[in-house]
Amino acid sequence: MFEGPIQDLIDELSRLPGIGPKSAQRLAFYVVKAPALDAKRLADALVAAKERMRFCRECFCVSEGDLCRICRDPGRDASVICVVEESKDQAAIEKAGVIKGRYHVLGGAISPLEGIGPDDLRVQELLDRVARDHVQEVILATNPNLEGNATAMYVAALLKPAGITVTRLASGLPVGGDLEYADEVTLGQALEGRREM
Amino acid sequence: MRLDWIELRDFRSYREASLRISPGLTAVVGPNGEGKTNLLEALYYLVALESPRVSSDLPLVRMAPGAIGGSAFLRGEAESGSGRFLIEVEIRADGANRVQVNRSAVRRKRDLRRHLRAVFSGPDDLDVVQGEPDHRRRFMDEVVHTMWPTKEGLASAYERALRQRNRLLKDWPGTGEPAGLEGWDAELVTHGSALTAARRQAVEAIEARAEEEFRAISDRGQGALVVEYRPSVEADAADLTHAFREALTARRADELIRRSTLVGPHRDELALRVEGLVARGFASHGEAWAAAVSLRLALARAVAEETGELPTVFLDDPFSALDPVRRRRLAEGLHGRGQLLIAIPDEQQLPEGAAVWRVRDGSVLIGEGTT
Ligand SMILES: [Zn+2]
Numbered sequence: 001m002f003e004g005p006i007q008d009l010i011d012e013l014s015r016l017p018g019i020g021p022k023s024a025q026r027l028a029f030y031v032v033k034a035p036a037l038d039a040k041r042l043a044d045a046l047v048a049a050k051e052r053m054r055f056c057r058e059c060f061c062v063s064e065g066d067l068c069r070i071c072r073d074p075g076r077d078a079s080v081i082c083v084v085e086e087s088k089d090q091a092a093i094e095k096a097g098v099i100k101g102r103y104h105v106l107g108g109a110i111s112p113l114e115g116i117g118p119d120d121l122r123v124q125e126l127l128d129r130v131a132r133d134h135v136q137e138v139i140l141a142t143n144p145n146l147e148g149n150a151t152a153m154y155v156a157a158l159l160k161p162a163g164i165t166v167t168r169l170a171s172g173l174p175v176g177g178d179l180e181y182a183d184e185v186t187l188g189q190a191l192e193g194r195r196e197m
Numbered sequence: 198m199r200l201d202w203i204e205l206r207d208f209r210s211y212r213e214a215s216l217r218i219s220p221g222l223t224a225v226v227g228p229n230g231e232g233k234t235n236l237l238e239a240l241y242y243l244v245a246l247e248s249p250r251v252s253s254d255l256p257l258v259r260m261a262p263g264a265i266g267g268s269a270f271l272r273g274e275a276e277s278g279s280g281r282f283l284i285e286v287e288i289r290a291d292g293a294n295r296v297q298v299n300r301s302a303v304r305r306k307r308d309l310r311r312h313l314r315a316v317f318s319g320p321d322d323l324d325v326v327q328g329e330p331d332h333r334r335r336f337m338d339e340v341v342h343t344m345w346p347t348k349e350g351l352a353s354a355y356e357r358a359l360r361q362r363n364r365l366l367k368d369w370p371g372t373g374e375p376a377g378l379e380g381w382d383a384e385l386v387t388h389g390s391a392l393t394a395a396r397r398q399a400v401e402a403i404e405a406r407a408e409e410e411f412r413a414i415s416d417r418g419q420g421a422l423v424v425e426y427r428p429s430v431e432a433d434a435a436d437l438t439h440a441f442r443e444a445l446t447a448r449r450a451d452e453l454i455r456r457s458t459l460v461g462p463h464r465d466e467l468a469l470r471v472e473g474l475v476a477r478g479f480a481s482h483g484e485a486w487a488a489a490v491s492l493r494l495a496l497a498r499a500v501a502e503e504t505g506e507l508p509t510v511f512l513d514d515p516f517s518a519l520d521p522v523r524r525r526r527l528a529e530g531l532h533g534r535g536q537l538l539i540a541i542p543d544e545q546q547l548p549e550g551a552a553v554w555r556v557r558d559g560s561v562l563i564g565e566g567t568t
Contacts, residue, residue, distance in 0.1 A: 110377050112364035118376045146358050146388075150380030157379060 060105040062087040077101040079136040096188040109147035137165040156197045167194040203273035207259040209235035210559040219552040225540045227556030233540040237511045246306040249317035258290040279312045307346040318493035319513035326485040333467035340399040355388040366456040389461040390437040400426035406495035429464040486518035507535030
């Protein structure tokens with residue numbers, strides 16, 4: 001235990017995901033000691049991110065306004081929706097530049113072991129959008145691992161009776177991997193070569 | 198494959214040791230509890246990057262009483278058909294291990310294991326013959342990933358699909374269908390079929406060889422040891438996924454009542470029969486051990502056949518459970534198998550022509566063997 005503000009900082013940092021007590025201590029001392037680091041700038045960025053960023057009311061990706069940049073863009077094809085687990089996956093796919101349509105962020109994948117069922121994801125919101133916007137194709141770009149596959153299967157089973165084309169990323173992605181770590185070329189190829197479910 | 202030398206620091210009972218390794222047969226001699234098994238374990242760890250005895254690395258790190266943290270270090274050099282490998286391992290009591298091969302970091306075990314093959318047999322293997330079926334399933338999976346290191350993920354992928362599906366069935370409120378069950382069916386079938394196919398190949402690779410090894414030790418006639426894969430889903434490779442799916446459908450109602458997955462490789466069995474009798478429960482202690490060691494020796498020969506190169510073999514206490522006749526027959530058969538290291542508790546068991554390491558109180562003396 002340290003005294004005063006440094007311990008408060010360590011406590012706050014160690015509540016972040018992936019930051020253990022040791023890392024929190026290292027980060028806290030770095031912030032205090034590093035002359036090049038403007039602590040004020042870091043603090044402002046944290047506050048601004050929390051205050052100004054929210055989830056897009058259409059696609060649920062992280063967005064600065066009520067609607068994200070992609071949902072606001074009239075040039076994007078509203079009849080195609082690419083479904084991803086998290087905002088970071090959307091960002092990775094967007095970088096590959098092959099999706100002309102829009103996105104839908106589920107907020108995770110089905111995983112009974114972690115207590116995450118379909119009702120904990122934004123599945124109903126997806127079904128509502130599909131019905132309202134006369135969506136023609138849904139691309140399921142959940143991660144190529146067990147949970148991502150099972151989630152894709154679940155969503156596909158709900159969409160197919162409505163006569164919508166449902167596709168899944170082609171193989172070529174590392175199995176068991178995360179989309180966010182796939183390189184742009186591989187991701188682009190996987191999207192181009194998607195197959196119908 | 199050939200291990201040339203090893204250096205240990207703070208590994209189990211060893212503060213420090215440095216050893217050159219004979220390309221042929223080496224016997225590590227010492228009373229029980231003095232560290233001879235630890236030495237075989239260190240050698241195996243250097244090439245397999247895991248202990249054959251424990252799943253956690255924590256007990257491998259020698260720590261002063263009351264100390265926390267710390268690391269064990271293994272360093273050594275090995276050669277195989279695919280090149281020379283300088284391997285450096287830091288096993289950390291807290292945190293991820295560091296592994297370097299030829300001075301560059303290795304991320305996955307299989308990146309080293311596909312170049313350097315090793316087989317370990319120890320007293321725990323008695324469970325493969327006499328224990329619960331899960332020991333035999335684990336043995337089959339060890340055969341799979343020793344023979345085909347790229348398939349090491351099959352068993353864990355299936356295990357995860359199974360645990361997810363079982364949890365879904367357990368937490369299901371009991372009305373309607375468990376939501377998303379189809380998705381887990383698909384994952385179970387995909388990974389389960391792949392695992393079933395791999396286990397079948399694995400058993401086919403060792404069954405005849407295990408029988409030969411067993412006869413050589415026990416002086417029995419043809420068919421003395423029968424090794425047979427009994428999968429939960431029985432079908433030709435081409436029909437496996439289809440058959441798996443059908444079996445799941447057939448058991449669906451039962452699964453919903455029992456809230457558990459009733460079909461799949463977690464219910465496989467590896468049938469072992471000695472002289473026509475089920476080895477588990479019927480074989481004598483000596484016969485059971487002869488069968489256990491035969492399975493590992495068969496794996497070593499199957500690996501040699503698959504890779505064109507003899508793996509390094511470790512036999513921890515291979516003779517103690519055998520009567521003098523079987524003991525002599527096994528000992529005579531240990532030469533000509535490439536690099537092989539055995540750990541034995543006393544000099545009486547020394548095979549002829551072996552290099553000898555004498556272990557006493559955490560240190561090793563290199564000695565002369567009997568001739
Ligand atoms: Zn949006």
